Amino acid sequence: MPDNDQDLPGAHVELKDIGKSFGGTRALEGVTLTITRGSIHALVGENGAGKSTLGKIIAGAHAPDDGQILLAGEPVRFRSPRDAINAGVNLIAQELSIMGSLTVEQNVFLGVEPSQAGFQSRRELRRRYNELAASVGFELDGGGNAGALRTADKQKVEILRALCRNAELIVMDEPTAALSRPDVDALHTVIRQLAGNGTTVVLVSHFLGEVLELADEVTILRDGRLVQTVPAAGQTEESLMAAMLGRSLDATFPPKRPVAADARTVLSVRDLVAPGVNGVSFDLRAGEILGLAGLVGAGRTEVARAVYRANRVKSGSVTVSVDGRTGPRQVTVAGSPRTAMREGIQMIPESRKDQGLLLGRPVRENVSLSTLPQVSRFGLVQRGPERRTVRDMLSRVDARGGGQSDPASALSGGNQQKLLFARSLLSDPTVLIADEPTRGVDVGAKRAIYELLTTLTADGLGILLISSDVEEILGLAHRVLVMRGGRVVTELTSDNATEATILGAAFGAKERGAS
Amino acid sequence: MTQPQAAPPAPEKPEQPGEPGSAARKPALPGGFGLPQAGFLGRARQGGIVYPFIVLFLVLTIWKGSLFADRTNLLEILDQQASYLIIAAAGTMVMIAGGIDLSVGATYALCQVIATKMAETGNPVLAIAVGVLVGVGVGAVNGVIATFFRINSLIATLAMSFVITGVASLVTSGNLIIAYSALGFANFARTEFLDVTTAAWTMIGVVLIFGLVLSRTIAGRYMYAAGSNAEAARLAGVRVQWIRLVTFAISGGAAGLGGIIDASRVLSASSSNGGTALTFTVLAGIVVGGTSILGGSGAIWRTFMGVLFIAIIGNGFTLLAWNPLYEQITLGVILLLAVGGDAWSRLRTA
Numbered sequence: 001m002p003d004n005d006q007d008l009p010g011a012h013v014e015l016k017d018i019g020k021s022f023g024g025t026r027a028l029e030g031v032t033l034t035i036t037r038g039s040i041h042a043l044v045g046e047n048g049a050g051k052s053t054l055g056k057i058i059a060g061a062h063a064p065d066d067g068q069i070l071l072a073g074e075p076v077r078f079r080s081p082r083d084a085i086n087a088g089v090n091l092i093a094q095e096l097s098i099m100g101s102l103t104v105e106q107n108v109f110l111g112v113e114p115s116q117a118g119f120q121s122r123r124e125l126r127r128r129y130n131e132l133a134a135s136v137g138f139e140l141d142g143g144g145n146a147g148a149l150r151t152a153d154k155q156k157v158e159i160l161r162a163l164c165r166n167a168e169l170i171v172m173d174e175p176t177a178a179l180s181r182p183d184v185d186a187l188h189t190v191i192r193q194l195a196g197n198g199t200t201v202v203l204v205s206h207f208l209g210e211v212l213e214l215a216d217e218v219t220i221l222r223d224g225r226l227v228q229t230v231p232a233a234g235q236t237e238e239s240l241m242a243a244m245l246g247r248s249l250d251a252t253f254p255p256k257r258p259v260a261a262d263a264r265t266v267l268s269v270r271d272l273v274a275p276g277v278n279g280v281s282f283d284l285r286a287g288e289i290l291g292l293a294g295l296v297g298a299g300r301t302e303v304a305r306a307v308y309r310a311n312r313v314k315s316g317s318v319t320v321s322v323d324g325r326t327g328p329r330q331v332t333v334a335g336s337p338r339t340a341m342r343e344g345i346q347m348i349p350e351s352r353k354d355q356g357l358l359l360g361r362p363v364r365e366n367v368s369l370s371t372l373p374q375v376s377r378f379g380l381v382q383r384g385p386e387r388r389t390v391r392d393m394l395s396r397v398d399a400r401g402g403g404q405s406d407p408a409s410a411l412s413g414g415n416q417q418k419l420l421f422a423r424s425l426l427s428d429p430t431v432l433i434a435d436e437p438t439r440g441v442d443v444g445a446k447r448a449i450y451e452l453l454t455t456l457t458a459d460g461l462g463i464l465l466i467s468s469d470v471e472e473i474l475g476l477a478h479r480v481l482v483m484r485g486g487r488v489v490t491e492l493t494s495d496n497a498t499e500a501t502i503l504g505a506a507f508g509a510k511e512r513g514a515s
Numbered sequence: 516m517t518q519p520q521a522a523p524p525a526p527e528k529p530e531q532p533g534e535p536g537s538a539a540r541k542p543a544l545p546g547g548f549g550l551p552q553a554g555f556l557g558r559a560r561q562g563g564i565v566y567p568f569i570v571l572f573l574v575l576t577i578w579k580g581s582l583f584a585d586r587t588n589l590l591e592i593l594d595q596q597a598s599y600l601i602i603a604a605a606g607t608m609v610m611i612a613g614g615i616d617l618s619v620g621a622t623y624a625l626c627q628v629i630a631t632k633m634a635e636t637g638n639p640v641l642a643i644a645v646g647v648l649v650g651v652g653v654g655a656v657n658g659v660i661a662t663f664f665r666i667n668s669l670i671a672t673l674a675m676s677f678v679i680t681g682v683a684s685l686v687t688s689g690n691l692i693i694a695y696s697a698l699g700f701a702n703f704a705r706t707e708f709l710d711v712t713t714a715a716w717t718m719i720g721v722v723l724i725f726g727l728v729l730s731r732t733i734a735g736r737y738m739y740a741a742g743s744n745a746e747a748a749r750l751a752g753v754r755v756q757w758i759r760l761v762t763f764a765i766s767g768g769a770a771g772l773g774g775i776i777d778a779s780r781v782l783s784a785s786s787s788n789g790g791t792a793l794t795f796t797v798l799a800g801i802v803v804g805g806t807s808i809l810g811g812s813g814a815i816w817r818t819f820m821g822v823l824f825i826a827i828i829g830n831g832f833t834l835l836a837w838n839p840l841y842e843q844i845t846l847g848v849i850l851l852l853a854v855g856g857d858a859w860s861r862l863r864t865a
Contacts, residue, residue: 310750336749336754337749337750337752338752338754341752347750349747349750354744354747355744355746355747355750356747356750357744357747358740358743358744358747358748358811359743360743360811360812361739361740361743361811361812365736365739365740368736369736369748369751370751370752372733372736373733376732376733379732379733379734380731380733381732381733381736423751
């Protein structure tokens with residue numbers, strides 16, 4: 001199908017006046033844009049700015065309502081992703097589409113398997129796979145089970161899949177969001193290599209550092225409209241952010257509130273052993289933000305889930321001191337999240353969509369879920385008090401957009417996250433565990449969440465903060481525990497915690513030092 | 516957003532606790548977020564079963580008004596559908612909480628043979644109570660298998676339905692159980708109050724209570740939560756397994772009650788009553804009403820209309836003296852439309 005001269009410089013894709021609505025919401029409006037062949041073109045903007053939608057339109061996963069797409073000068077209208085693939089356009093979506101029960105090579109050649117008289121030729125498949133993998137320098141066993149791969153390797157499978165379909169244009173939606181640092185570096189190398197070979201890459205990303213590092217050109221979107229398309233050279237994170245927000249961002253993190261010298265210990269964890277956790281002990285004081293840093297897979301989330309009793313705990317103890325009224329009391333590690341909640345622990349889970357929200361249910365039900373007895377009499381939910389309670393809490397966490405009766409799925413990522421904060425805070429916890437509270441939310445919402453976390457410490461809440469964003473940990477936490485292999489390897493205070501010391505400890509002394 | 520007296524989010528006043536219509540209004544959040552609820556599609560999705568129901572009702576009224584829109588005919592439909600409506604209302608809870616109960620037809624038969632056998636000689640009240648309790652027990656077993664043993668509820672209840680039917684056959688030794696002399700037992704379904712049979716009254720009471728439980732109580736909220744996202748519900752402190760078990764127990768009890776009502780009407784019972792025909796008619800009613808087979812959304816009133824919709828189609832076929840063979844085909848097509856429409860609108864709003 002692709003019969004154009006590969007080396008032809010100039011426009012690969014031209015978008016003219018593209019518009020797109022979802023229901024009553026205008027997602028894109030009058031976007032006009034040219035993407036140069038063989039370039040890396042980044043789309044940036046806040047959540048809800050329309051960058052993912054635009055990426056999907058380019059890749060044929062969404063059809064635009066208005067406007068025109070020219071591919072190599074020819075107007076095209078993709079009716080399905082298959083149409084797009086035939087035209088050499090591939091999408092690697094944020095949610096990877098890997099068939100877990102198939103092998104790597106079967107995944108890569110899915111739908112285009114080499115076959116003879118209708119039968120698949122395994123040997124030919126293996127040969128073609130090895131050839132393809134070698135051409136881009138991936139070391140990935142073709143016979144392995146794709147479901148068992150790490151996320152970074154699954155990304156590679158997707159890329160190989162695109163390449164074996166002769167993709168000339170690959171749209172990548174947040175390819176590094178779920179990756180740890182070394183995998184990010186590896187993927188960046190791959191992306192550069194693709195562009196070097198003449199493949200056009202459209203990169204949708206939240207990470208401005210990544211965008212500046214990789215992209216040739218950057219298109220900034222705001223509220224569904226194009227702000228500007230500029231060469232990446234000469235831009236800085238600050239200039240991009242200012243263009244995205246339409247206002248300049250000065251101090252990103254609110255000032256830390258010092259922990260009172262006599263603040264009591266609200267949570268003490270001793271010798272915790274659980275899946276992925278090999279004997280972890282720490283204390284958390286009232287009004288303190290304790291950061292848990294480490295690489296993906298180091299056991300941070302596992303600690304959180306064990307403390308919250310979402311995972312089964314083998315041994316160790318978790319003690320919550322409630323308000324001084326009852327004094328410290330020993331708590332067994334048995335139980336369920338329900339038990340942990342009763343002790344005064346609340347957790348905002350890592351994945352708001354899979355573990356946090358009831359996406360199809362109204363905002364109100366999502367917020368009041370954990371504390372229904374407070375607004376009920378004789379088991380009957382009292383609508384008035386419930387609505388008032390939810391409204392007050394939503395305004396306290398500054399959640400906007402949508403009424404209480406709208407489904408949670410209608411809110412932006414940042415506001416969805418705030419719903420989870422609202423739910424947790426309604427139970428008036430002593431300890432709050434926030435696992436990646438700003439993942440996948442836009443810059444504005446990030447700031448609001450930072451403010452919120454800081455404000456909460458003023459009320460004496462102890463916060464355990466897990467984040468893959470080292471800057472976030474540095475900017476918010478009073479103390480940092482760095483984890484590796486299910487253990488706490490280092491404790492750092494505000495004074496000696498730097499990106500270098502954290503990453504050094506996270507990677508381990510023997511491996512490379514700081515980033 | 517340009518309301519006359521906008522300004523600060525009005526304090527205290529606008530809440531009217533317990534007012535049913537108030538859920539539809541948009542309260543109290545700054546900055547509206549235009550939802551895709553506008554337009555015909557959105558409204559059709561919200562209303563769902565209501566429009567086809569009204570259309571069918573009007574068509575039959577105009578066409579065969581003297582027979583169809585007749586008080587006796589309508590009351591008879593209500594009376595005959597009593598058991599289906601009770602079982603379907605309970606099945607709605609099961610489905611909303613994320614399960615499915617394929618054993619209701621078998622439980623229906625088991626409970627009716629036990630109750631009828633007891634009523635033959637003994638106290639009818641005791642017979643009815645025992646029959647319903649057996650249903651609750653069977654449902655609880657279903658629940659335990661489907662939750663704590665982690666066997667998919669579709670398979671678990673399918674397997675259980677064979678077991679239950681077998682037990683029912685053992686109880687009857689394959690014979691029809693007859694209790695023509697147990698007039699006290701007959702009173703349970705046949706007594707008329709204000710021209711409406713006690714079967715229909717019982718159904719109305721049960722359906723209202725189930726509706727209240729689902730839409731207004733904490734337990735109801737937990738059912739929606741469990742079916743909407745089980746892991747999120749668990750992390751929010753909901754005992755997902757427990758709440759699902761409860762829905763199965765309710766479903767079993769409702770199947771028992773339905774079976775007993777129908778046995779009381781004819782004063783006989785058989786282990787071959789109910790069965791898969793009942794199970795699938797009930798499921799069809801739930802799905803046509805608009806409750807999602809994936810769990811997490813739906814309502815009792817929808818099921819109520821769904822079951823009656825199917826019943827009215829049957830009634831229409833009878834009144835128009837059409838070949839009842841086509842009734843089956845019609846029902847199948849409607850079911851496909853209902854499920855297809857649900858999937859399609861989900862796709863559009865996703």
